Amino acid sequence: MQTFLTLLISGLVIGGIYGLIALGYSLIYRASGLMSFAQGDMVTLGAYLGIFYYVWLGLPILVALVLTFITAFLFGMALERGVIRTLLKKNVIPIYIVLATIAVSYIIQNLAQAVFGSTTQWFPQVFPVANLTLFGVTNQTEAYASFVISIILMIALHLFMTKTKFGTAMRGSAMDPLAAESCGINTSLSTGITWGLAASIASLAGMMLGPMYGVFTTLGSTIGRKGFAGAVVGGYGNMYGAMIGGLLLGLAETFVAGYIDGTYKNQIAYIILIVFLFVKPTGIFNEKAIQDV
Amino acid sequence: MAKLLELIDFHYYYGNIHSVKGINLSVDEGEIVTLIGANGAGKTTTMQSISGLTARRGVVGKILFQGKEIQKYNGYKVATLGIAQSLEGRHVFSQLTVEENLMMGAYLRKDSKHIKDDLKNVYDRFPRLLERRTQMAGTLSGGEQQMLAMGRALMSRPKLLLLDEPSLGLAPLITQEIFVAVRDINKEGTTILFVEQNSKIALNTASRGYVMQTGEIVMSDTSENLLSNEEVKKAYLGG
Numbered sequence: 001m002q003t004f005l006t007l008l009i010s011g012l013v014i015g016g017i018y019g020l021i022a023l024g025y026s027l028i029y030r031a032s033g034l035m036s037f038a039q040g041d042m043v044t045l046g047a048y049l050g051i052f053y054y055v056w057l058g059l060p061i062l063v064a065l066v067l068t069f070i071t072a073f074l075f076g077m078a079l080e081r082g083v084i085r086t087l088l089k090k091n092v093i094p095i096y097i098v099l100a101t102i103a104v105s106y107i108i109q110n111l112a113q114a115v116f117g118s119t120t121q122w123f124p125q126v127f128p129v130a131n132l133t134l135f136g137v138t139n140q141t142e143a144y145a146s147f148v149i150s151i152i153l154m155i156a157l158h159l160f161m162t163k164t165k166f167g168t169a170m171r172g173s174a175m176d177p178l179a180a181e182s183c184g185i186n187t188s189l190s191t192g193i194t195w196g197l198a199a200s201i202a203s204l205a206g207m208m209l210g211p212m213y214g215v216f217t218t219l220g221s222t223i224g225r226k227g228f229a230g231a232v233v234g235g236y237g238n239m240y241g242a243m244i245g246g247l248l249l250g251l252a253e254t255f256v257a258g259y260i261d262g263t264y265k266n267q268i269a270y271i272i273l274i275v276f277l278f279v280k281p282t283g284i285f286n287e288k289a290i291q292d293v
Numbered sequence: 294m295a296k297l298l299e300l301i302d303f304h305y306y307y308g309n310i311h312s313v314k315g316i317n318l319s320v321d322e323g324e325i326v327t328l329i330g331a332n333g334a335g336k337t338t339t340m341q342s343i344s345g346l347t348a349r350r351g352v353v354g355k356i357l358f359q360g361k362e363i364q365k366y367n368g369y370k371v372a373t374l375g376i377a378q379s380l381e382g383r384h385v386f387s388q389l390t391v392e393e394n395l396m397m398g399a400y401l402r403k404d405s406k407h408i409k410d411d412l413k414n415v416y417d418r419f420p421r422l423l424e425r426r427t428q429m430a431g432t433l434s435g436g437e438q439q440m441l442a443m444g445r446a447l448m449s450r451p452k453l454l455l456l457d458e459p460s461l462g463l464a465p466l467i468t469q470e471i472f473v474a475v476r477d478i479n480k481e482g483t484t485i486l487f488v489e490q491n492s493k494i495a496l497n498t499a500s501r502g503y504v505m506q507t508g509e510i511v512m513s514d515t516s517e518n519l520l521s522n523e524e525v526k527k528a529y530l531g532g
Contacts, residue, residue: 165396165400168389168393168396168397169397169400171386171388171389172386172389172393172397175386175387175388175389176384176385176386176387178346178368178380178384179380179384179385179386180386180397181345181346181367181368181369181372182344182346182368182372182377182378182380182384182446183372183377183397183398183400183401183445183449184369184372184373184400184401184449185369185397185400186367186369187368187369
Protein backbone atom coordinates (compact mmCIF):
# COMPACT_ATOMS: atom_id res chain seq x y z
CA MET A 1 0.00 0.00 0.00
CA GLN A 2 2.81 2.35 0.91
CA THR A 3 4.55 1.69 -2.38
CA PHE A 4 1.31 2.24 -4.25
CA LEU A 5 0.72 5.61 -2.61
CA THR A 6 4.29 6.69 -3.18
CA LEU A 7 4.03 5.81 -6.85
CA LEU A 8 0.60 7.39 -7.18
CA ILE A 9 1.84 10.69 -5.85
CA SER A 10 5.03 10.73 -7.96
CA GLY A 11 2.96 9.77 -10.98
CA LEU A 12 0.53 12.62 -10.42
CA VAL A 13 3.37 15.11 -9.92
CA ILE A 14 5.13 14.28 -13.18
CA GLY A 15 1.80 13.65 -14.93
CA GLY A 16 0.69 17.16 -14.02
CA ILE A 17 3.82 18.50 -15.70
CA TYR A 18 3.21 16.39 -18.83
CA GLY A 19 -0.38 17.60 -18.81
CA LEU A 20 0.70 21.25 -18.85
CA ILE A 21 3.09 20.66 -21.72
CA ALA A 22 0.46 18.65 -23.59
CA LEU A 23 -1.96 21.54 -23.17
CA GLY A 24 0.42 23.79 -25.05
CA TYR A 25 0.70 21.36 -27.95
CA SER A 26 -3.06 21.08 -28.17
CA LEU A 27 -3.70 24.81 -28.00
CA ILE A 28 -1.23 25.45 -30.80
CA TYR A 29 -2.67 22.67 -32.92
CA ARG A 30 -6.17 24.07 -32.50
CA ALA A 31 -5.17 27.61 -33.34
CA SER A 32 -2.71 27.04 -36.17
CA GLY A 33 -3.12 23.41 -37.23
CA LEU A 34 0.58 22.91 -36.54
CA MET A 35 2.85 21.01 -34.21
CA SER A 36 5.63 23.07 -32.68
CA PHE A 37 8.85 21.26 -31.87
CA ALA A 38 9.90 24.32 -29.90
CA GLN A 39 7.14 23.66 -27.37
CA GLY A 40 9.41 21.41 -25.29
CA ASP A 41 12.08 24.10 -25.27
CA MET A 42 9.62 26.49 -23.68
CA VAL A 43 10.00 24.19 -20.67
CA THR A 44 13.77 24.70 -20.79
CA LEU A 45 13.28 28.41 -21.28
CA GLY A 46 11.02 28.52 -18.21
CA ALA A 47 13.51 26.61 -16.08
CA TYR A 48 16.33 29.02 -16.98
CA LEU A 49 14.08 32.05 -16.60
CA GLY A 50 13.30 30.74 -13.13
CA ILE A 51 17.00 30.59 -12.33
CA PHE A 52 17.51 34.03 -13.81
CA TYR A 53 14.73 35.72 -11.84
CA TYR A 54 14.91 33.71 -8.63
CA VAL A 55 18.62 32.95 -8.25
CA TRP A 56 20.44 35.60 -10.26
CA LEU A 57 18.16 38.52 -9.48
CA GLY A 58 17.10 37.16 -6.09
CA LEU A 59 13.44 38.02 -6.53
CA PRO A 60 10.75 36.40 -4.35
CA ILE A 61 9.52 33.10 -5.79
CA LEU A 62 6.02 34.36 -6.66
CA VAL A 63 7.42 37.38 -8.47
CA ALA A 64 9.84 35.10 -10.31
CA LEU A 65 6.92 32.84 -11.25
CA VAL A 66 4.85 35.72 -12.65
CA LEU A 67 7.83 37.21 -14.53
CA THR A 68 8.67 33.81 -16.01
CA PHE A 69 5.05 33.47 -17.14
CA ILE A 70 5.08 36.92 -18.75
CA THR A 71 8.49 36.56 -20.40
CA ALA A 72 7.61 33.19 -21.89
CA PHE A 73 4.25 34.57 -23.04
CA LEU A 74 6.00 37.33 -24.96
CA PHE A 75 8.47 34.83 -26.36
CA GLY A 76 5.67 32.55 -27.57
CA MET A 77 3.89 35.47 -29.21
CA ALA A 78 7.12 36.63 -30.83
CA LEU A 79 7.71 33.11 -32.17
CA GLU A 80 4.26 33.11 -33.77
CA ARG A 81 4.53 36.65 -35.13
CA GLY A 82 8.15 36.46 -36.23
CA VAL A 83 8.50 32.95 -37.60
CA ILE A 84 5.21 31.11 -37.98
CA ARG A 85 3.09 33.90 -39.45
CA THR A 86 5.85 35.05 -41.77
CA LEU A 87 5.99 31.56 -43.25
CA LEU A 88 2.21 31.20 -43.38
CA LYS A 89 1.98 34.49 -45.29
CA LYS A 90 4.44 33.15 -47.83
CA ASN A 91 2.08 30.16 -48.23
CA VAL A 92 4.79 27.75 -47.11
CA ILE A 93 3.29 24.27 -46.71
CA PRO A 94 2.76 23.20 -43.07
CA ILE A 95 5.47 20.53 -42.88
CA TYR A 96 8.15 23.14 -43.59
CA ILE A 97 6.76 25.39 -40.90
CA VAL A 98 7.03 22.45 -38.50
CA LEU A 99 10.66 22.08 -39.66
CA ALA A 100 11.25 25.74 -38.86
CA THR A 101 10.12 25.04 -35.29
CA ILE A 102 12.86 22.36 -35.07
CA ALA A 103 15.36 25.02 -36.03
CA VAL A 104 13.98 27.32 -33.35
CA SER A 105 14.23 24.46 -30.86
CA TYR A 106 17.96 23.99 -31.49
CA ILE A 107 18.60 27.70 -31.42
CA ILE A 108 16.98 27.95 -27.98
CA GLN A 109 18.99 24.98 -26.67
CA ASN A 110 22.27 26.39 -27.92
CA LEU A 111 21.54 29.89 -26.72
CA ALA A 112 20.73 28.52 -23.29
CA GLN A 113 24.06 26.70 -23.30
CA ALA A 114 25.90 29.86 -24.34
CA VAL A 115 24.33 31.92 -21.59
CA PHE A 116 24.05 29.44 -18.73
CA GLY A 117 26.77 26.92 -19.55
CA SER A 118 26.50 23.20 -20.21
CA THR A 119 26.57 21.90 -16.66
CA THR A 120 23.34 21.05 -14.88
CA GLN A 121 22.30 23.81 -12.53
CA TRP A 122 20.37 23.17 -9.36
CA PHE A 123 17.36 25.20 -8.60
CA PRO A 124 17.66 25.96 -4.87
CA GLN A 125 15.10 24.88 -2.32
CA VAL A 126 12.11 27.20 -2.38
CA PHE A 127 10.20 26.27 0.75
CA PRO A 128 11.60 26.47 4.30
CA VAL A 129 10.68 22.80 4.83
CA ALA A 130 12.56 20.51 2.46
CA ASN A 131 10.28 17.50 2.72
CA LEU A 132 6.64 16.98 3.44
CA THR A 133 4.89 13.80 4.55
CA LEU A 134 1.35 13.25 3.26
CA PHE A 135 -0.57 9.95 3.71
CA GLY A 136 2.66 8.46 5.04
CA VAL A 137 4.52 9.38 1.84
CA THR A 138 7.50 11.69 2.14
CA ASN A 139 8.30 13.85 -0.85
CA GLN A 140 10.08 17.05 -1.76
CA THR A 141 7.83 19.98 -0.80
CA GLU A 142 8.33 21.42 -4.29
CA ALA A 143 6.91 18.23 -5.79
CA TYR A 144 3.62 18.66 -3.95
CA ALA A 145 3.57 22.34 -4.82
CA SER A 146 4.17 21.45 -8.44
CA PHE A 147 1.12 19.19 -8.55
CA VAL A 148 -1.07 21.79 -6.87
CA ILE A 149 0.10 24.49 -9.28
CA SER A 150 -0.46 22.17 -12.27
CA ILE A 151 -4.04 21.54 -11.23
CA ILE A 152 -4.67 25.22 -10.52
CA LEU A 153 -3.31 26.15 -13.95
CA MET A 154 -5.50 23.57 -15.67
CA ILE A 155 -8.62 24.78 -13.88
CA ALA A 156 -7.73 28.40 -14.56
CA LEU A 157 -7.24 27.68 -18.25
CA HIS A 158 -10.52 25.78 -18.39
CA LEU A 159 -12.37 28.70 -16.78
CA PHE A 160 -10.67 31.24 -19.03
CA MET A 161 -11.49 29.31 -22.21
CA THR A 162 -15.10 28.50 -21.37
CA LYS A 163 -16.40 31.22 -19.05
CA THR A 164 -14.84 34.40 -20.40
CA LYS A 165 -15.82 36.23 -23.55
CA PHE A 166 -12.23 36.43 -24.69
CA GLY A 167 -11.57 32.73 -24.09
CA THR A 168 -14.71 31.79 -26.01
CA ALA A 169 -13.59 34.09 -28.82
CA MET A 170 -10.22 32.32 -28.89
CA ARG A 171 -11.96 28.96 -29.24
CA GLY A 172 -14.20 30.46 -31.90
CA SER A 173 -11.32 31.80 -33.95
CA ALA A 174 -9.60 28.42 -33.81
CA MET A 175 -12.82 26.73 -35.01
CA ASP A 176 -13.74 29.15 -37.78
CA PRO A 177 -11.45 32.13 -38.38
CA LEU A 178 -13.67 33.58 -41.12
CA ALA A 179 -16.75 33.64 -38.90
CA ALA A 180 -14.74 34.94 -35.96
CA GLU A 181 -13.32 37.78 -38.02
CA SER A 182 -16.82 38.71 -39.21
CA CYS A 183 -17.90 38.93 -35.56
CA GLY A 184 -15.17 41.50 -34.93
CA ILE A 185 -12.64 39.15 -33.37
CA ASN A 186 -9.02 39.92 -34.26
CA THR A 187 -8.11 36.36 -35.20
CA SER A 188 -4.42 36.96 -35.77
CA LEU A 189 -4.08 38.49 -32.31
CA SER A 190 -6.01 35.56 -30.91
CA THR A 191 -3.59 33.09 -32.55
CA GLY A 192 -0.61 35.02 -31.16
CA ILE A 193 -2.08 34.94 -27.68
CA THR A 194 -2.64 31.20 -27.98
CA TRP A 195 1.05 30.65 -28.77
CA GLY A 196 1.93 32.94 -25.89
CA LEU A 197 -0.26 30.99 -23.48
CA ALA A 198 1.14 27.66 -24.69
CA ALA A 199 4.66 28.94 -24.02
CA SER A 200 3.89 30.40 -20.63
CA ILE A 201 2.14 27.28 -19.35
CA ALA A 202 5.10 25.16 -20.45
CA SER A 203 7.53 27.64 -18.91
CA LEU A 204 5.88 27.25 -15.52
CA ALA A 205 6.16 23.48 -15.90
CA GLY A 206 9.87 24.01 -16.52
CA MET A 207 10.27 26.23 -13.53
CA MET A 208 8.62 23.61 -11.32
CA LEU A 209 10.83 20.85 -12.73
CA GLY A 210 13.95 22.77 -11.74
CA PRO A 211 14.03 21.85 -8.05
CA MET A 212 13.21 18.20 -8.85
CA TYR A 213 15.32 17.41 -11.91
CA GLY A 214 17.90 20.17 -12.13
CA VAL A 215 18.12 22.54 -15.07
CA PHE A 216 19.96 21.60 -18.26
CA THR A 217 19.64 22.56 -21.91
CA THR A 218 17.87 19.39 -23.06
CA LEU A 219 15.46 19.26 -20.10
CA GLY A 220 12.56 20.40 -22.25
CA SER A 221 13.21 18.31 -25.32
CA THR A 222 13.14 15.05 -23.30
CA ILE A 223 10.13 15.93 -21.19
CA GLY A 224 8.45 17.88 -23.98
CA ARG A 225 8.26 14.77 -26.14
CA LYS A 226 6.41 12.97 -23.38
CA GLY A 227 4.03 15.90 -23.13
CA PHE A 228 3.47 15.52 -26.86
CA ALA A 229 2.70 11.81 -26.40
CA GLY A 230 0.23 12.80 -23.67
CA ALA A 231 -1.52 15.21 -26.02
CA VAL A 232 -1.89 12.51 -28.69
CA VAL A 233 -3.16 9.90 -26.23
CA GLY A 234 -5.74 12.36 -24.93
CA GLY A 235 -6.89 13.30 -28.43
CA TYR A 236 -4.65 15.78 -30.22
CA GLY A 237 -6.07 19.27 -30.10
CA ASN A 238 -8.41 18.61 -27.18
CA MET A 239 -7.67 20.65 -24.06
CA TYR A 240 -9.12 18.17 -21.61
CA GLY A 241 -7.63 15.24 -23.48
CA ALA A 242 -4.21 16.84 -23.06
CA MET A 243 -4.63 17.18 -19.31
CA ILE A 244 -5.93 13.62 -18.87
CA GLY A 245 -3.44 12.14 -21.36
CA GLY A 246 -0.52 13.81 -19.60
CA LEU A 247 -1.61 12.65 -16.15
CA LEU A 248 -2.19 9.15 -17.48
CA LEU A 249 1.28 8.87 -18.99
CA GLY A 250 2.87 10.19 -15.82
CA LEU A 251 1.06 7.55 -13.78
CA ALA A 252 1.79 4.77 -16.29
CA GLU A 253 5.51 5.38 -16.40
CA THR A 254 5.83 5.74 -12.66
CA PHE A 255 3.91 2.54 -11.97
CA VAL A 256 5.78 0.57 -14.61
CA ALA A 257 9.10 1.78 -13.23
CA GLY A 258 8.03 1.02 -9.65
CA TYR A 259 6.39 -2.37 -10.10
CA ILE A 260 8.08 -3.82 -13.16
CA ASP A 261 11.44 -2.37 -14.06
CA GLY A 262 12.96 1.10 -14.01
CA THR A 263 14.68 0.57 -17.34
CA TYR A 264 11.33 0.82 -19.12
CA LYS A 265 10.46 4.14 -17.55
CA ASN A 266 11.39 6.29 -20.51
CA GLN A 267 9.88 3.99 -23.11
CA ILE A 268 6.46 3.41 -21.69
CA ALA A 269 5.08 6.77 -22.86
CA TYR A 270 6.05 5.99 -26.45
CA ILE A 271 4.78 2.41 -26.30
CA ILE A 272 1.43 3.75 -25.14
CA LEU A 273 1.59 6.37 -27.90
CA ILE A 274 2.11 3.75 -30.60
CA VAL A 275 -0.60 1.49 -29.17
CA PHE A 276 -3.03 4.41 -29.18
CA LEU A 277 -2.15 5.35 -32.74
CA PHE A 278 -2.86 1.75 -33.82
CA VAL A 279 -5.96 1.10 -31.78
CA LYS A 280 -7.53 4.48 -31.08
CA PRO A 281 -5.85 7.26 -33.09
CA THR A 282 -8.62 9.65 -32.04
CA GLY A 283 -7.35 9.51 -28.46
CA ILE A 284 -9.42 9.39 -25.30
CA PHE A 285 -11.47 12.44 -26.30
CA ASN A 286 -12.17 11.32 -29.87
CA GLU A 287 -10.42 14.00 -31.86
CA LYS A 288 -10.38 13.77 -35.62
CA ALA A 289 -7.32 11.75 -36.58
CA ILE A 290 -8.24 10.02 -39.82
CA GLN A 291 -8.19 11.91 -43.11
CA ASP A 292 -11.43 12.15 -45.00
CA VAL A 293 -11.23 10.20 -48.23
CA MET B 294 -31.86 58.80 -49.12
CA ALA B 295 -28.25 58.69 -48.04
CA LYS B 296 -26.02 56.05 -49.51
CA LEU B 297 -24.95 53.61 -46.82
CA LEU B 298 -22.76 51.41 -48.97
CA GLU B 299 -21.15 52.17 -52.27
CA LEU B 300 -18.77 50.17 -54.44
CA ILE B 301 -17.00 52.25 -57.07
CA ASP B 302 -15.21 50.46 -59.91
CA PHE B 303 -14.51 47.57 -57.57
CA HIS B 304 -12.23 44.79 -58.83
CA TYR B 305 -11.00 41.66 -57.14
CA TYR B 306 -7.98 39.61 -58.12
CA TYR B 307 -7.10 36.15 -56.80
CA GLY B 308 -3.47 36.25 -57.91
CA ASN B 309 -3.75 36.53 -61.70
CA ILE B 310 -7.41 35.65 -61.82
CA HIS B 311 -9.54 38.72 -62.34
CA SER B 312 -12.70 37.59 -60.61
CA VAL B 313 -14.63 40.83 -60.15
CA LYS B 314 -14.19 43.26 -63.02
CA GLY B 315 -15.01 46.75 -61.98
CA ILE B 316 -18.52 46.84 -60.57
CA ASN B 317 -20.53 49.78 -59.27
CA LEU B 318 -23.16 49.10 -56.66
CA SER B 319 -24.87 51.07 -53.95
CA VAL B 320 -27.32 50.50 -51.12
CA ASP B 321 -29.31 53.34 -49.55
CA GLU B 322 -30.12 53.51 -45.89
CA GLY B 323 -33.15 51.36 -45.07
CA GLU B 324 -33.13 49.58 -48.43
CA ILE B 325 -33.19 45.89 -49.18
CA VAL B 326 -31.18 45.02 -52.27
CA THR B 327 -30.27 41.71 -53.86
CA LEU B 328 -27.35 40.56 -55.94
CA ILE B 329 -28.24 37.63 -58.17
CA GLY B 330 -26.38 35.65 -60.77
CA ALA B 331 -25.02 32.23 -61.63
CA ASN B 332 -22.37 30.29 -59.71
CA GLY B 333 -18.89 31.75 -60.02
CA ALA B 334 -20.14 35.20 -60.99
CA GLY B 335 -18.17 36.78 -58.13
CA LYS B 336 -21.07 37.43 -55.74
CA THR B 337 -19.48 35.85 -52.66
CA THR B 338 -16.12 37.48 -53.43
CA THR B 339 -17.91 40.82 -53.52
CA MET B 340 -19.77 40.19 -50.27
CA GLN B 341 -16.69 38.96 -48.41
CA SER B 342 -14.64 41.84 -49.75
CA ILE B 343 -17.11 44.34 -48.31
CA SER B 344 -16.68 42.62 -44.93
CA GLY B 345 -12.88 42.67 -45.24
CA LEU B 346 -12.71 38.88 -45.29
CA THR B 347 -10.79 38.50 -48.55
CA ALA B 348 -7.05 39.18 -48.83
CA ARG B 349 -6.75 42.95 -49.06
CA ARG B 350 -4.04 42.86 -51.72
CA GLY B 351 -6.62 41.55 -54.20
CA VAL B 352 -8.86 44.62 -53.90
CA VAL B 353 -8.73 47.39 -56.49
CA GLY B 354 -11.24 50.26 -56.45
CA LYS B 355 -13.25 51.76 -53.66
CA ILE B 356 -15.65 50.46 -51.05
CA LEU B 357 -17.40 53.30 -49.21
CA PHE B 358 -19.41 52.86 -46.03
CA GLN B 359 -21.21 55.99 -44.83
CA GLY B 360 -18.97 57.87 -47.22
CA LYS B 361 -15.76 56.52 -45.74
CA GLU B 362 -13.28 54.37 -47.69
CA ILE B 363 -13.01 50.95 -46.07
CA GLN B 364 -11.43 48.81 -48.79
CA LYS B 365 -8.17 48.52 -46.83
CA TYR B 366 -9.82 47.43 -43.56
CA ASN B 367 -9.39 43.95 -42.10
CA GLY B 368 -12.45 41.88 -41.23
CA TYR B 369 -12.57 42.59 -37.53
CA LYS B 370 -12.20 46.30 -38.20
CA VAL B 371 -15.05 46.35 -40.70
CA ALA B 372 -17.20 44.69 -38.04
CA THR B 373 -16.57 47.62 -35.69
CA LEU B 374 -18.21 49.96 -38.24
CA GLY B 375 -21.52 48.13 -38.00
CA ILE B 376 -21.38 45.73 -40.93
CA ALA B 377 -22.34 42.15 -40.12
CA GLN B 378 -22.51 39.20 -42.44
CA SER B 379 -24.24 35.86 -42.41
CA LEU B 380 -21.70 33.95 -44.49
CA GLU B 381 -22.24 31.56 -47.37
CA GLY B 382 -22.24 28.06 -45.94
CA ARG B 383 -23.42 29.50 -42.62
CA HIS B 384 -20.11 29.16 -40.74
CA VAL B 385 -21.55 28.68 -37.28
CA PHE B 386 -19.02 27.87 -34.53
CA SER B 387 -19.79 24.15 -34.55
CA GLN B 388 -18.40 23.35 -31.12
CA LEU B 389 -19.86 26.32 -29.32
CA THR B 390 -23.42 26.27 -28.03
CA VAL B 391 -26.18 28.15 -29.81
CA GLU B 392 -26.12 30.85 -27.16
CA GLU B 393 -22.32 31.14 -27.21
CA ASN B 394 -22.57 31.60 -30.99
CA LEU B 395 -25.08 34.40 -30.55
CA MET B 396 -22.97 36.05 -27.86
CA MET B 397 -19.99 35.99 -30.22
CA GLY B 398 -22.11 38.11 -32.55
CA ALA B 399 -22.21 40.70 -29.77
CA TYR B 400 -18.45 40.39 -29.19
CA LEU B 401 -17.72 44.07 -29.83
CA ARG B 402 -20.56 45.41 -27.73
CA LYS B 403 -20.21 46.61 -24.18
CA ASP B 404 -23.86 47.41 -23.38
CA SER B 405 -24.68 44.15 -21.63
CA LYS B 406 -28.24 45.18 -20.80
CA HIS B 407 -29.18 45.78 -24.43
CA ILE B 408 -27.39 42.62 -25.45
CA LYS B 409 -29.86 40.68 -23.26
CA ASP B 410 -32.77 42.40 -25.02
CA ASP B 411 -31.35 41.58 -28.42
CA LEU B 412 -30.78 37.98 -27.42
CA LYS B 413 -34.43 37.79 -26.48
CA ASN B 414 -35.39 39.36 -29.81
CA VAL B 415 -33.41 36.74 -31.72
CA TYR B 416 -35.09 33.96 -29.72
CA ASP B 417 -38.51 35.53 -30.37
CA ARG B 418 -37.75 35.66 -34.06
CA PHE B 419 -36.38 32.13 -34.17
CA PRO B 420 -38.01 30.16 -31.32
CA ARG B 421 -36.22 27.02 -32.42
CA LEU B 422 -32.93 28.56 -31.37
CA LEU B 423 -34.32 29.08 -27.88
CA GLU B 424 -35.23 25.40 -27.67
CA ARG B 425 -31.67 24.51 -28.63
CA ARG B 426 -29.81 27.25 -26.82
CA THR B 427 -27.47 24.91 -24.90
CA GLN B 428 -26.91 22.56 -27.85
CA MET B 429 -23.68 22.57 -29.87
CA ALA B 430 -24.27 24.50 -33.09
CA GLY B 431 -22.80 21.66 -35.13
CA THR B 432 -25.71 19.43 -34.17
CA LEU B 433 -28.35 21.76 -35.64
CA SER B 434 -30.14 21.17 -38.93
CA GLY B 435 -29.22 23.29 -41.96
CA GLY B 436 -32.21 25.57 -41.50
CA GLU B 437 -31.50 26.07 -37.83
CA GLN B 438 -27.86 26.84 -38.59
CA GLN B 439 -29.00 29.47 -41.07
CA MET B 440 -31.22 31.02 -38.42
CA LEU B 441 -28.26 30.96 -36.04
CA ALA B 442 -25.93 32.59 -38.57
CA MET B 443 -28.48 35.36 -39.14
CA GLY B 444 -29.19 35.69 -35.44
CA ARG B 445 -25.49 35.98 -34.72
CA ALA B 446 -25.13 38.73 -37.32
CA LEU B 447 -28.11 40.57 -35.81
CA MET B 448 -26.58 40.43 -32.34
CA SER B 449 -24.11 43.12 -33.35
CA ARG B 450 -27.03 45.51 -34.07
CA PRO B 451 -25.64 46.10 -37.55
CA LYS B 452 -26.26 49.18 -39.65
CA LEU B 453 -25.80 46.99 -42.70
CA LEU B 454 -26.67 43.30 -42.75
CA LEU B 455 -25.10 41.20 -45.48
CA LEU B 456 -26.64 37.81 -46.20
CA ASP B 457 -24.83 35.41 -48.50
CA GLU B 458 -27.01 32.62 -49.87
CA PRO B 459 -29.42 32.29 -46.96
CA SER B 460 -31.42 29.53 -48.69
CA LEU B 461 -28.51 27.37 -49.83
CA GLY B 462 -29.33 23.70 -49.38
CA LEU B 463 -32.58 24.35 -47.53
CA ALA B 464 -36.00 22.82 -48.14
CA PRO B 465 -38.60 25.17 -49.73
CA LEU B 466 -40.63 25.51 -46.54
CA ILE B 467 -37.62 26.56 -44.46
CA THR B 468 -36.55 28.93 -47.24
CA GLN B 469 -39.94 30.66 -47.01
CA GLU B 470 -39.52 30.94 -43.26
CA ILE B 471 -36.04 32.44 -43.61
CA PHE B 472 -37.24 35.04 -46.11
CA VAL B 473 -40.17 36.04 -43.94
CA ALA B 474 -37.54 36.85 -41.30
CA VAL B 475 -35.40 38.73 -43.85
CA ARG B 476 -38.34 40.96 -44.79
CA ASP B 477 -39.21 41.56 -41.14
CA ILE B 478 -35.66 42.52 -40.27
CA ASN B 479 -35.65 45.07 -43.07
CA LYS B 480 -39.08 46.43 -42.10
CA GLU B 481 -37.77 46.97 -38.59
CA GLY B 482 -35.16 49.28 -40.05
CA THR B 483 -32.02 47.29 -40.88
CA THR B 484 -30.48 47.87 -44.30
CA ILE B 485 -29.87 44.58 -46.11
CA LEU B 486 -27.80 43.50 -49.09
CA PHE B 487 -28.19 39.83 -49.92
CA VAL B 488 -26.99 37.28 -52.44
CA GLU B 489 -29.39 34.55 -53.43
CA GLN B 490 -29.38 31.68 -55.92
CA ASN B 491 -33.14 31.49 -55.96
CA SER B 492 -33.68 34.60 -58.10
CA LYS B 493 -37.45 34.47 -57.89
CA ILE B 494 -37.60 34.64 -54.12
CA ALA B 495 -34.75 37.16 -54.17
CA LEU B 496 -36.54 39.59 -56.45
CA ASN B 497 -39.80 39.10 -54.60
CA THR B 498 -38.06 40.09 -51.38
CA ALA B 499 -35.78 42.93 -52.48
CA SER B 500 -36.83 46.32 -53.76
CA ARG B 501 -33.94 46.50 -56.22
CA GLY B 502 -31.60 44.00 -57.77
CA TYR B 503 -28.24 43.72 -59.48
CA VAL B 504 -27.55 40.89 -61.90
CA MET B 505 -23.97 39.71 -61.92
CA GLN B 506 -22.39 37.63 -64.64
CA THR B 507 -18.75 36.48 -64.80
CA GLY B 508 -17.48 39.29 -62.64
CA GLU B 509 -19.57 42.10 -64.09
CA ILE B 510 -22.90 43.68 -63.31
CA VAL B 511 -24.93 43.27 -66.46
CA MET B 512 -28.24 44.70 -65.24
CA SER B 513 -29.52 46.78 -62.40
CA ASP B 514 -33.14 47.80 -61.88
CA THR B 515 -36.11 47.62 -59.55
CA SER B 516 -37.17 44.09 -58.69
CA GLU B 517 -40.45 44.65 -60.48
CA ASN B 518 -38.73 45.51 -63.76
CA LEU B 519 -36.23 42.68 -63.42
CA LEU B 520 -39.02 40.18 -62.77
CA SER B 521 -40.70 41.15 -66.03
CA ASN B 522 -37.47 41.44 -68.05
CA GLU B 523 -37.33 38.77 -70.77
CA GLU B 524 -33.58 38.11 -70.44
CA VAL B 525 -33.80 37.75 -66.69
CA LYS B 526 -36.82 35.47 -67.04
CA LYS B 527 -34.99 33.24 -69.49
CA ALA B 528 -31.66 33.08 -67.63
CA TYR B 529 -32.65 33.14 -63.98
CA LEU B 530 -36.35 32.53 -63.49
CA GLY B 531 -36.67 29.30 -65.45
CA GLY B 532 -38.41 30.78 -68.52
